[in-house]
Structure formats: structure tokens, C-alpha cells
Amino acid sequence: xxxxxxxxxxxxxxxxxxxxxxxxxxxxxxxxxxxxxxxxxxxxxxxxxxxxxxxxxxxxxxxxxxxxxxxxxxxxxxxxxxxxxxxxxxxxxxxxxxxxxxxxxxxxxxxxxxxxxxxxxxxxxxxxxxxxxxxxxxxxxxxxxxxxxxxxxxxxxxxxxxxxxxxxxxxxxxxxxxxxxxxxxxxxxxxxxxxxxxxxxxxxxxxxxxxxxxxxxxxxxxxxxxxxxxxxxxxxxxxxxxxxxxxxxx
Amino acid sequence: xxxxxxxxxxxxxxxxxxxxxxxxxxxxxxxxxxxxxxxxxxxxxxxxxxxxxxxxxxxxxxxxxxxxxxxxxxxxxxxxxxxxxxxxxxxxxxxxxxxxxxxxxxxxxxxxxxxxxxxxxxxxxxxxxxxxxxxxxxxxxxxxxxxxxxxxxxxxxxxxxxxxxxxxxxxxxxxxxxxxxxxxxxxxxxxxxxxxxxxxxxxxxxxxxxxxxxxxxxxxxxxxxxxxxxxxxxxxxxxxxxxxxxxxxxxxxxxxxxxxxxxxxxxxxx
Numbered sequence: 001x002x003x004x005x006x007x008x009x010x011x012x013x014x015x016x017x018x019x020x021x022x023x024x025x026x027x028x029x030x031x032x033x034x035x036x037x038x039x040x041x042x043x044x045x046x047x048x049x050x051x052x053x054x055x056x057x058x059x060x061x062x063x064x065x066x067x068x069x070x071x072x073x074x075x076x077x078x079x080x081x082x083x084x085x086x087x088x089x090x091x092x093x094x095x096x097x098x099x100x101x102x103x104x105x106x107x108x109x110x111x112x113x114x115x116x117x118x119x120x121x122x123x124x125x126x127x128x129x130x131x132x133x134x135x136x137x138x139x140x141x142x143x144x145x146x147x148x149x150x151x152x153x154x155x156x157x158x159x160x161x162x163x164x165x166x167x168x169x170x171x172x173x174x175x176x177x178x179x180x181x182x183x184x185x186x187x188x189x190x191x192x193x194x195x196x197x198x199x200x201x202x203x204x205x206x207x208x209x210x211x212x213x214x215x216x217x218x219x220x221x222x223x224x225x226x227x228x229x230x231x232x233x234x235x236x237x238x239x240x241x242x243x244x245x246x247x248x249x250x
Numbered sequence: 251x252x253x254x255x256x257x258x259x260x261x262x263x264x265x266x267x268x269x270x271x272x273x274x275x276x277x278x279x280x281x282x283x284x285x286x287x288x289x290x291x292x293x294x295x296x297x298x299x300x301x302x303x304x305x306x307x308x309x310x311x312x313x314x315x316x317x318x319x320x321x322x323x324x325x326x327x328x329x330x331x332x333x334x335x336x337x338x339x340x341x342x343x344x345x346x347x348x349x350x351x352x353x354x355x356x357x358x359x360x361x362x363x364x365x366x367x368x369x370x371x372x373x374x375x376x377x378x379x380x381x382x383x384x385x386x387x388x389x390x391x392x393x394x395x396x397x398x399x400x401x402x403x404x405x406x407x408x409x410x411x412x413x414x415x416x417x418x419x420x421x422x423x424x425x426x427x428x429x430x431x432x433x434x435x436x437x438x439x440x441x442x443x444x445x446x447x448x449x450x451x452x453x454x455x456x457x458x459x460x461x462x463x464x465x466x467x468x469x470x471x472x473x474x475x476x477x478x479x480x481x482x483x484x485x486x487x488x489x490x491x492x493x494x495x496x497x498x499x500x501x502x503x504x505x506x507x508x509x510x511x512x513x514x515x516x517x518x519x520x
Contacts, residue, residue, distance in 0.1 A: 062348045064520040082350055090348035096341045100269035112258030113349040157345075 014075070015040045015165045015197040016061065021070035023056055023221070030056040032221035033070070038199060040075070040164070042213040043191055045200045047242055053221040054201040055093075058167050062090050074165060086114065089158025093170040095150055097157075099143035103134055106142060107156045114161030124160070131194070132156045132186060148179035155186065165197045166190065172204050180204075184211050209238035217245050255351065256359055263333060263363020272332070273367070276325065280371060281378060287317050288382050315396060315484045318375050319403065319477060325368045326407045327430045330414025331423055333364040334515065344520040354512040361412055361508070368407045372400075399480035406480070409471035409504055410434055416511045419518070433466075434473060440466040441474025445491075471503045472496065 016038040023031040030053045038044045048054050059065040061072055063079055077084040097106050107125045116124060129135040132152040142150060151171060158166050168187075172180045188211055190196045202208050208215065209229060215238065216226040224245050232241055267273045291313050334357065337343040347353060376396060413433060418426035440463040444452045452464060475496060482489045 059344075059520070064344050064347060066517075066519065082352060085348065086350040088348070090345070092341065092344060094341070095345070097345060098266050098269070098342065101265075109258060109262060110349065113255055113346070113351060115252055115255060115350075118254070161350075 013040065014038060014073075015042075015044075016072065016074060016199065017076075018057070018072045019070055021057065021060060021072060022068050023053075023060060023065065024068060030221050031060070031067070031070075034218065034221060034223055036216055036223055036226065038197065039214065040197050041191065041195055043187060043198045043200065043211055045202055045208040045212040045215045046218060047202065047205065047208070047215055047238075048218040049246060052219045054218065055169055056221075057218070058090070058169055058199070058201055061167060062088060086161060087164045089163040089166045091151070091154040091158060091166070091168045091171060093173050095154030095157075097142055097153070099141065101142055102139055103129065103142065103145070103153050103156075104138040106153055107160065110157040111160040114163075116160060128156045128159045131159060131189070133182075146179075147174045148176070148182065151175065151179075151183060152186070155190075159190075159194070163196070165199065168198065168200045170201055170203065172202065172207060180207060187211060205237075205239045205242055217242055219246055256355055259351075259356060259359035260363050260366075263360050264366055267329065267332075267363070267367050272328075276328070276371070277374075280321070280375060283321060284318075284375060284378050284382060287314055288379070288386065292386070312481070312484050314379055315399070316481060318372070318379070319406075319480065321375075322368055322372050322403065322407060323410055323434060323473075323477075325371055326364075326410035327414045327427060327434065329364040329368055330361075330411035331418040331426045331430065333360040333411070334415050335418040335423060335426070338518075338520070347520055353516040357415075357512045357515050358508070361408070361415060361511075364411045364415075365404070365408045368411065369404055372403060372407070395483050395486060399483040402476045402480035402483070405471070405476045405500060406473045409473050409476075409500070409507070412504060412507045412511060413470065416507060416514070419511065419514050433470075436462060437466045437470050437472070438474035438477065439463070441472045442478070443467075445472070445475050445478075469503060469506075471500050471507070476500070 014037050016036065018034055018036040021031050021034040022029070032053075034053070034057060036046075036057075046054050046057065056065055060067045061074065061079060062085060072079045074084045074087055077087075079085075101109070104125055107128055108121050111121055111124060112118070125138075126135060129138055132155050134149065134152050134156060137145070137149060142153065145153065155166075171183060171187075175183060184207060187198055187200070191198055200208065200212070212229055214226070214228045217224045225241075229238065232238065334343070337346065337360075343356075346356065410430075414426065414430040417430050417433065421429065444463060444467045449468075452467070475491065479489055479491070
């Protein structure tokens, strides 16, 4: 089953390039020859119904889940190379870290794991917390934070090191409307001022339509459509397009 | 391999235990146990001596060492099971492993961190016991020989933690705890039964129990031998054994256990 194609030249222009990615959980096929290309410095959203394979794909990028066939590269570097992960930050749907850690300690820990010199920690932790708007809560324990604040700590942990690609899995899940608004603003800021490429798995089509540049729709592990938000017809919403694609696939 | 990354993981292992309630709870039990053991031993010594049976007074440190070693084996199992399993259960493992790390780095630092915690408990227990003994009867019961046994105790802790972490990879914590206790007991019994005999003698009269014993004695680190070694040192004896060969066996079997643990963890989907 392990037929990973290695050594195929990938284009470094793309933040993510996936070719023929297959993944089985037992007899269930989670990814069925998925092909996907994500351009650098864009906000890209991967849409699909529950069980479509969105989270599995995201985890294969990080090597948390082993793909059985196909190839994924990050900025032209195969995900088989551990160095490729140095460019990627991952925020799970429910970011969890040791509740007795403070915000500052958590960010400092991720800096250390990314090889940031200890003497630079204090300054860079402050900078990172400022970007995510958490500098005033730096000394608070994670156990005392709201879901939205915890998500921001998660994002802060992505901004350490030299990460160019941020993978966010259902980042709006569990946030209140204000939390969603703040988080959307943060995502746009990360793209425009920090030059990051942001890949988002989401169910909230209306929000993604407002902030994303490009999108792809997957179902049953297969990519059904990939396009830019601008390519939607006048008067057509992302939700209309998504519904027609998914229903057409039934 | 970046040493600063390894060090961060190692410190994180210790911090996550120090800041958790489990360690405080265990520490309090530990201190309580020392007081109970001290009073219990005094009671037994007085009772036995009043009947003019044997003089146990000089054996206080040995008895205490024996009990604290058993306690530390329990702790090794608890922290061995928890060091990786808790991260897997909480989802922290996937957040950490999304960083540019090799999985065996993580496993190694979790094992070494847990060993440091247990060994720290051991040292603290010795220190507190020394103070209690000194205050209660004015004698210096803990001598340098106890510190000579530290190395052997460290080997035992490291092996038990690695073994327990391995067992916990595919079982829930309670089952893993019980199974680890059983495996450690089997290894200890097998080491006592087979440690003084040569290989050809040990493979005579093969049966199911014997096969189990042979596997425990030859394929797993000999925690029973090293525990006995530490105990003998406390009693001022140097046991007759081939130290070079035993150390080589320990090193090889521990490396094999660690490799197996790392392999299973690297194949695991997070």
C-alpha cells in the first residue's frame, strides 16, 4: 500500500502542491487521489462536508498522518523532509496546551522547539504577542483564557520561527461573533503585513467568502473544484456554488 | 540534531509534571510514607528486640531503602505510563509533533525527563529520611553506601519508565499500570531465579513459565539484578557478578526497548 512517489519535481512557487494523495483508514478511503495547488501569500480555504477528508489532508501535510500514495510538497520541498515542517504552523480545531503554562511560557516553548535562540526569546515573544493582540495577557495561565484567547495563543505559536504557511483547522469553531470578527481581522493582517500563506479548513462559507482569495471543494477525498473567489458568477455566493457542486456529486 | 530543541523538550517534560497536581499529590504521599515507614520500622525493631530475637537496629536504613526502592518502582511505572500517553490523550502530542522535530527526539526527552522526576523523588526521600532518622534517634542512618547505590537505582528507574511507556502506547492507563506491574514482577522473579545460573542450565526443562522467564531475563533489562545490586551495596556487600557483561546486556536491551517505543510512536497517527 505504501507507494509514495518520491523525487518528483515540485514547483516552489506553490505553498502547497499535492499530487494523487491517497489515504485509507482500514477499508475506508479518506483521500482518493487528491490533487491541490495553493499559491503563496494567499488565503486559501478548503471546503467540504463532514468526513470529506479536510482534516486528514491537513494532517498529511504535517506528517501527523501517513499518506499511502502520492506526494505533497511545501514551497517545493517534500513533506518527507523534516525541514519542510519548519515552514509550516498548525492550529488544530481545538488548540490545547498545558493549562498551567502561561501565555508567555507557551510561546517561548514553541520558539525553543523551532530553534530560536534563548537570548532572543523575550523580545520575540513580545513581538509575537503584539501581533495577535495578547501582550496584556502574557502572564495569564492558559486555563484562565476564553476559547478565542486560546486560539490566539495557538496562532502566536504558529508565528515563531520562520513559518511561511499557516494551517488552520476550523479556526472559527466555538467562537462568538465578536471572536470570529477579531480572528478574521487577524488572518487578513497575517497575510497582508506578515506575508503568510494561510490555509483554512472551514464550514463557515459566508465568512470564508469574505476573506479567502482561493478555494477548493472536496468530498469523499476527491477535489471537485478549485478556483478563486473572484471567479464566482455575479450574484452567485460561495454557498450556492458549494451546494451545487456537492449535490452534483451525490 | 539541535541540543537546544532537545533541552526544551526535556525541561518541558519536567515542567509539565512539576506544574501538574499529580506530582504534588505524589510528593505528599511520599513524605507521609517516609514518616509512616520510620515509625513502623521503629515499632518493629522495638518489638523484635524486646523478645531478644535479633538486633535490627543497624538494619533500619536497609529496610527503609528496600521500601523506598519499591515505592520508586511504582513511581517509575506511573510516570512512565503518563509521560507520552497524557500528551496523546490531550492532543498536545499533535501540536508538538507538528513542529520540525523527529519523533524519537520527543520520546527520548520524555523518558529522560520522567527519569529525572522519579530520581529526584528518590533523592528527596533519602534526604528527608536522613533528617527524620537524625532527629528521631540522633544517628546518621544514611551512609555513603546508599549513595553508592544511586547509579543502580537510576538504571532500574530508566528501564521501568521505558518499559511502562511502551506498554502504555496501546493500552489505557489502568490496564497499562497493572500490566507494567506484572511485567516488572516477572522480570524481577526471573532475574532472581536465573541470574546466578548459566544459560545452558537455564534452558533445561523448558515449559511455558520457563519460556516467559527466559524472555524476561534475557530480552528485557535486568531490573531485579540491579535492584539486588543496590540493596547489597547498602548492606556493605559487593555481589559477585560480571559487571561488564551485565552493563552490556542492560545497554543493549534498553536500546532495543527504546527503539521499539520510538518505532511504535513514529508509526502512530496523531
